[in-house]
Amino acid sequence: MAKASLIILVSLAICISSSLNLVYGEASDRNKFTVIGRVYCDTCRVEFETSLSEPIPGAVVKLECKNRTDEKTTFQSPEITTDNIGDYKIEVTGDYEDSDCDVTLVKSPRADCNDPTEAWRKARVVLTALDGVTGPIRFANNLGFKKKEALPGCKKVLTDMGYFELKNELGNEFV
């Protein structure tokens, strides 16, 4: 009798603790995201990545989320500095289904490359588990500062990419 009730008690305890684990474990995973991305120097001043783009270590970025309806800030990360290969990692807690979240450039450590690009200054990230994207790691598009003067090698690289043909075809405002 004593043995039987002990077994019941132990299995009950196991049961409760594993279901608690399930509830809290999943909930905390769902509400933690790591946003990962890289900051480049746009050495050809074209606002997209080329083989001559250079990662910028020591660049500063931040992540901000704003309520889509009333534009109030719902999340703000501290300023984050890129590592020795120009990568950053921003930890976020919470679910931001109703917010627009963007990583933005704050500053560049390079005096020759500190002009934020128009197309590359901001990267939208989705920070909700409710949109079908799974997993806590969220990759942001690359961000870039524009170099003051394009590198001499850019003409060749851009020609090889077909950039000038495209530009002729579409006109300046599209490229």
Ligand SMILES: *[C@@H]1O[C@H](CO)[C@@H](O)[C@H](O)[C@H]1NC(C)=O
């Ligand atoms: C966003 O703003 C709307 C309108 O003010 C409000 O009803 C809603 O609760 C807000 N959502 C969050 C997550 O703050």
